[in-house]
Amino acid sequence: xxxxxxxxxxxxxxxxxxxxxxxxxxxxxxxxxxxxxxxxxxxxxxxxxxxxxxxxxxxxxxxxxxxxxxxxxxxxxxxxxxxxxxxxxxxxxxxxxxxxxxxxxxxxxxxxxxxxxxxxxxxxxxxxxxxxxxxxxxxxxxxxxxxxxxxxxxxxxxxxxxxxxxxxxxxxxxxxxxxxxxxxxxxxxxxxxxxxxxxxxxxxxxxxxxxxxxxxxxxxxxxxxxxxxxxxxxxxxxxxxxxxxxxxxxxxxxxxxxxxxxxxxxxxxxxxxxxxxxxxxxxxxxxxxxxxxxxxxxxxxxxxxxxxxxxxxxxxxxxxxxxxxxxxxxxxxxxxxxxxxxxxxxxxxxxxxxxxxxxxxxxxxxxxxxxxxxxxxxxxxxxxxxxxxxxxxxxxxxxxxxxxxxxxxxxxxxxxxxxxxxxxxxxxxxxxxxxxxxxxxxxxxxxxxxxxxxxxxxxxxxxxxxxxxxxxxxxxxxxxxxxxxxxxxxxxxxxxxxxxxxxxxxxxxxxxxxxxxxxxxxxxxxxxxxxxxxxxxxxxxxxxxxxxxxxxxxxxxxxxxxxxxxxxxxxxxxxxxxxxxxxxxxxxxxxxxxxxxxxxxxxxxxxxxxxxxxxxxxxxxxxxxxxxxxxxxxxxxxxxxxxxxxxxxxxxxxxxxxxxxxxxxxxxxxxxxxxxxxxxxxxxxxxxxxxxxxxxxxxxxxxxxxxxxxxxxxxxxxxxxxxxxxxxxxxxxxxxxxxxxxxxxxxxx
Amino acid sequence: xxxxxxxxxxxxxxxxxxxxxxxxxxxxxxxxxxxxxxxxxxxxxxxxxxxxxxxxxxxxxxxxxxxxxxxxxxxxxxxxx
Numbered sequence: 068x069x070x071x072x073x074x075x076x077x078x079x080x081x082x083x084x085x086x087x088x089x090x091x092x093x094x095x096x097x098x099x100x101x102x103x104x105x106x107x108x109x110x111x112x113x114x115x116x117x118x119x120x121x122x123x124x125x126x127x128x129x130x131x132x133x134x135x136x137x138x139x140x141x142x143x144x145x146x147x148x149x150x151x152x153x154x155x156x157x158x159x160x161x162x163x164x165x166x167x168x169x170x171x172x173x174x175x176x177x178x179x180x181x182x183x184x185x186x187x188x189x190x191x192x193x194x195x196x197x198x199x200x201x202x203x204x205x206x207x208x209x210x211x212x213x214x215x216x217x218x219x220x221x222x223x224x225x226x227x228x229x230x231x232x233x234x235x236x237x238x239x240x241x242x243x244x245x246x247x248x249x250x251x252x253x254x255x256x257x258x259x260x261x262x263x264x265x266x267x268x269x270x271x272x273x274x275x276x277x278x279x280x281x282x283x284x285x286x287x288x289x290x291x292x293x294x295x296x297x298x299x300x301x302x303x304x305x306x307x308x309x310x311x312x313x314x315x316x317x318x319x320x321x322x323x324x325x326x327x328x329x330x331x332x333x334x335x336x337x338x339x340x341x342x343x344x345x346x347x348x349x350x351x352x353x354x355x356x357x358x359x360x361x362x363x364x365x366x367x368x369x370x371x372x373x374x375x376x377x378x379x380x381x382x383x384x385x386x387x388x389x390x391x392x393x394x395x396x397x398x399x400x401x402x403x404x405x406x407x408x409x410x411x412x413x414x415x416x417x418x419x420x421x422x423x424x425x426x427x428x429x430x431x432x433x434x435x436x437x438x439x440x441x442x443x444x445x446x447x448x449x450x451x452x453x454x455x456x457x458x459x460x461x462x463x464x465x466x467x468x469x470x471x472x473x474x475x476x477x478x479x480x481x482x483x484x485x486x487x488x489x490x491x492x493x494x495x496x497x498x499x500x501x502x503x504x505x506x507x508x509x510x511x512x513x514x515x516x517x518x519x520x521x522x523x524x525x526x527x528x529x530x531x532x533x534x535x536x537x538x539x540x541x542x543x544x545x546x547x548x549x550x551x552x553x554x555x556x557x558x559x560x561x562x563x564x565x566x567x568x569x570x571x572x573x574x575x576x577x578x579x580x581x582x583x584x585x586x587x588x589x590x591x592x593x594x595x596x597x598x599x600x601x602x603x604x605x606x607x608x609x610x611x612x613x614x615x616x617x618x619x620x621x622x623x624x625x626x627x628x629x630x631x632x633x634x635x636x637x638x639x640x641x642x643x644x645x646x647x648x649x650x651x652x653x654x655x656x657x658x659x660x661x662x663x664x665x666x667x668x669x670x671x672x673x674x675x676x677x678x679x680x681x682x683x684x685x686x687x688x689x690x691x692x693x694x695x696x697x698x699x700x701x702x703x704x705x706x707x708x709x710x711x712x713x714x715x716x717x718x719x720x721x722x723x724x725x726x727x728x729x730x731x732x733x734x735x736x737x738x739x740x741x742x743x744x745x746x747x748x749x750x751x752x753x754x755x756x757x758x759x760x761x762x763x764x765x766x767x768x769x770x771x772x773x774x775x776x777x778x779x780x781x782x783x784x785x786x787x788x789x790x791x792x793x794x795x796x797x798x799x800x801x802x803x804x805x806x807x808x809x810x811x812x813x814x815x816x
Numbered sequence: 817x818x819x820x821x822x823x824x825x826x827x828x829x830x831x832x833x834x835x836x837x838x839x840x841x842x843x844x845x846x847x848x849x850x851x852x853x854x855x856x857x858x859x860x861x862x863x864x865x866x867x868x869x870x871x872x873x874x875x876x877x878x879x880x881x882x883x884x885x886x887x888x889x890x891x892x893x894x895x896x897x
Binding site: 239517518520585665774 | 860868880892895
């Protein structure tokens with residue numbers, strides 16, 4: 068369906084109605100993962116490794132089982148064998164086998180009649196370890212002599228001669244790199260590093276699992292994707308997917324970290340061993356930080372050639388990323404194509420390796436890989452702009468990707484909005500504010516692919532002319548409101564007459580999680596198609612009532628109308644009238660659509676930030692922050708702005724404060740929010756936003772995903788602003804006060 | 817014939833070719849034809865790839881259409897957060 072079919076005089080799209088979940092959330096009625104309780108429910112606790120790398124010599128659970136009120140204990144011996152590939156990875160991470168691979172790796176779990184008793188019982192489980200050498204730094208993990216974490220992890224892609232901890236290798240590019248570099252007036256090359264950061268969702272992982280001895284079970288869980296929970300738990304536990312029904316709760320943030328399993332199979336396995344009693348398992352914040360997916364840490368070499376007029380002639384990157392002790396978790400496959408995605412450069416070479424290290428199994432985090440890649444490439448672009456005295460937006464306009472230009476990863480772009488974001492940033496008042504002493508300005512652009520994916524949606528017309536929509540993508544950022552607006556727009560009825568619900572795994576076909584900025588795009592696209600089916604049926608019912616051909620009926624303003632003078636003269640038949648008598652005109656009226664959604668529109672954004680750095684302490688204060696991003700069409704602009712602001716704040720945290728700090732013993736030193744410092748509202752000014760709308764031809768209303776790109780530019784933009792404020796370029800994140808202070812002192816000599 | 821572009825570290829499994837021409841009407845047929853012509857590419861395709869067909873990124877849909885003159889780029893399987 069062409070976008071233009073619907074792009075005319077929207078009545079609801081682009082408005083800002085109240086969010087449907089707002090009242091429940093502000094009054095505490097919304098049910099999150101830990102809010103579920105069932106009669107006879109047990110509580111569970113997990114025993115975790117205190118070592119970064121160790122062999123498990125023995126696990127003695129006898130004292131725990133002897134405690135009154137303890138109903139079940141599970142270890143790896145209780146899980147099926149014979150798994151391979153990612154299923155084995157999931158099982159290995161759920162419960163360690165013969166070795167623990169990181170500080171916090173789960174070793175055993177216990178269920179008891181109270182949470183306190185479960186914790187006491189967990190302390191009575193005696194695990195005997197033989198400590199092994201460990202490595203946590205990405206560069207150290209592939210250096211000669213580094214301890215080998217797991218044998219045989221390298222796949223087909225790894226060239227001979229690399230360290231055994233190197234699991235994957237990738238390379239691509241185009242053009243003549245050497246000729247491109249030779250054509251430049253200056254060539255610069257630096258190494259940039261980013262630390263692992265956590266998604267930092269406010270709601271810890273939580274679930275209630277119930278499973279009988281027959282292997283049939285149910286789960287209530289906080290997740291971005293309950294079909295993924297079903298599939299992964301079934302694989303780890305060796306049961307059939309159809310035997311597990313999974314219902315999602317409201318979700319207090321995910322950002323990619325809740326697209327996989329951590330504790331869920333443990334609750335089910337404990338329930339089965341406890342005779343089918345339901346088991347609740349809620350992680351502490353410390354467990355979340357130690358044992359659930361942070362993002363990868365990265366070490367990145369970048370080389371660029373630039374002419375004095377700002378033309379970029381060639382670019383080269385070599386990225387090294389670790390995603391924990393499990394293969395396939397570092398985002399090299401995303402980071403590399405994102406690295407130069409904002410540019411049209413004639414010669415490029417990309418290389419990357421994935422390295423394993425004794426850290427937790429990384430999970431996706433908002434535009435996986437793109438923020439690190441942007442930090443490396445955009446930082447060097449900024450350094451060269453400053454060296455040549457060039458305006459950073461003008462250089463990006465000169466070299467930036469446009470409609471039809473060849474992307475850095477191969478295919479030509481279709482309809483994109485990068486140039487529009489740059490022009491809007493250039494024209495914004497923030498870009499013209501004079502800077503004072505110790506203040507600096509940074510500019511950076513960012514990219515994310517966006518994603519469609521497996522999607523199934525149903526819509527039913529009510530007897531009173533309302534509509535209910537069942538979707539399978541948990542609502543994290545306002546997708547229920549946005550989908551409701553699109554359906555109401557299509558049906559021609561008030562927004563308040565549409566209710567959108569996230570339903571359990573038994574109610575729809577398989578849905579991918581809410582990831583890849585896909586929920587409003589893909590579930591919205593499918594919901595519009597489901598509404599189209601329902602409208603066709605309503606037109607058919609009206610035609611039958613009028614005794615005319617269905618093709619002679621058109622739908623507008625929430626009612627069937629005779630289409631043209633030859634169709635006869637009948638008063639419009641509203642959705643309410645059709646719904647009221649549908650039982651006697653053929654039965655329920657509904658629509659259903661399922662698809663692997665394609666047609667995603669690539670997403671680009673440009674950020675401008677001003678900071679002030681205290682030269683006495685090295686502390687950075689964000690003075691003003693501007694996000695400009697292409698939304699395609701902003702269905703509910705307040706939610707779009709919220710995504711822009713949230714992404715920027717997470718990126719600011721990554722740039723200024725957040726990092727995983729490991730001690731020499733390989734243990735995480737800062738597994739609480741007091742020491743792992745995420746930005747809070749009082750740290751920041753209001754984030755200014757500009758929504759650019761370059762409609763995506765692949766969506767009936769022109770939607771592009773907006774959830775991820777916003778986290779990408781802050782890392783290089785903040786680093787550039789700090790460099791402007793201090794004269795000191797820092798090429799490793801975070802820009803913590805001690806690091807900035809040391810850089811200021813070093814710059815002063 | 818559709819042209820399938822390989823990322824450079826895959827070319828050693830395809831006799832050094834950057835572009836492999838295949839007869840295919842869908843993404844799935846293109847991937848199957850690629851592996852049939854160059855069996856060394858099977859591990860990469862089995863591990864999961866995304867593709868871009870004439871500029872349109874197809875994350876995971878073997879049924880997506882490929883035209884006789886399509887430009888198909890192999891990409892690593894994409895994830896989102």
